[in-house]
Amino acid sequence: MAYEAVIGLECHIQLATRTKMFCECPVEFGAAPNTNVCPVCLGLPGALPVTNRAAIDAALRLGLALGCDVRAESVFARKNYFYPDMPKNYQISQYDRPLCEGGTLPVVMAGEERRFALTRIHAEEDTGKSFHPERLGDRKISRVDFNRAGVPLLELVTEPVLREASECAAFLTALRRLVRWLGISDADMEKGQLRCDANVSIRPPGQTTLGTKTEIKNLNSIKGVEKGIVAEIARQTAVLESGGRIEQATLLYDADHDKLAIMRSKEFAHDYRYFPEPDLPTLVTSDAWRADARVRLPELPWVREERLIADYALPPYDAAVLTEERDLSDYFEELARGVPPKTASNWLMTEGLRHMKENGWDVEGWRLRMPVGAFATLVQKVEAGELTGTLAKQALATALQEGAAIDAVLARPEFQVRSSSDDLLPLVRAVVAEHPGPVSQYRSGKLQTIGFLVGQVMKMSNGQAVPQTVKQLLESELARLE
């Protein structure tokens, strides 16, 4: 029997604040272990937490961007459990009065916008990190690094509205784009800055009650999320089809070996003995603060994506690529002031993104080497027929490689176009003489053979000939042979 899957996601977003959630320790990836710690984040007796306003401001902006209801007064709660990488034996989180509730994340899938409903977003602190087991001589040892303990986290929980693994991957991709767009997190999944747990259950189609769910923990890549959910749906289907029952459980997914392992039976909320955090006051976000946070929101990525389609008549695919990053859409819109939009999009998406990828540059790195004005000049010359596409691409590569200005490169003799008939006619005649086969095909009516001959002349001219001129010269030369 085919089953329908019901999936909810819990996403943890590490905030790119300067300091931790409740102390002044720096937030820094890759620092020497246990160097960014203090009495507060180590949970030493008598140390008192103070809420990081920048982290709450980031949470507000995310909540407002997603259309959540933001609570004017929310409450931090202690979540009690024992874990070796959590020095206090409790985590400061939010429970029954979280900062944000409701809202939706718009996700464009196959050209169609869908909105996935959210349950809540709450603020909390991250735990430390364990490394185990390692071998030290003949002993097995575990290590723990508390640098991450107390790093600001947002937990975003969806309603169980996702049905397919591919939707979950699209959801996470859209969430990652949004938090980077807002500048609140680098959301690098490999560094654990964006993590995802998935709650999965299955049911026969048409059934409205939910099946027993399992939770897959700590999925750390978008591909891993998708594959892990596919594996868990298959596992649950096999259990039900062999007459078994799904047990509530927490699972780990090993993406390298495509294997699920049952980690522990799932805790229930009452196991955590939540109670309001006595060391922190009620978290108050004033009307003024919320209004100000709303004003500081940039144009949101899905709004900009729609606008690029409407204002520049771009195909949806181009708009999606160009709004993957805010810097990239900024660069595009600046370029489109001097170059026809679709041409600007083509050059940026092919040549621009290729050079960025090959050199490991972000958009800012690209902009430093290729300011919008310089790139526009290059493309305008091609548009005006003063430069061939091939030459322009070579000039661009040369300028980037040498760190030279594009104008200086374009002034070199090898980047001048050759458009005079006197100059090109000898090349045309040589190509006609060298390729009797295609020439006779052309003369017997296969007119598309001209493309091959033009290509040969272009090659002989090192890409400097103007293709339209070459084509005209070839046509009259071939007509002359009659």
Ligand SMILES: [Zn+2]
């Ligand atoms: Zn600290």
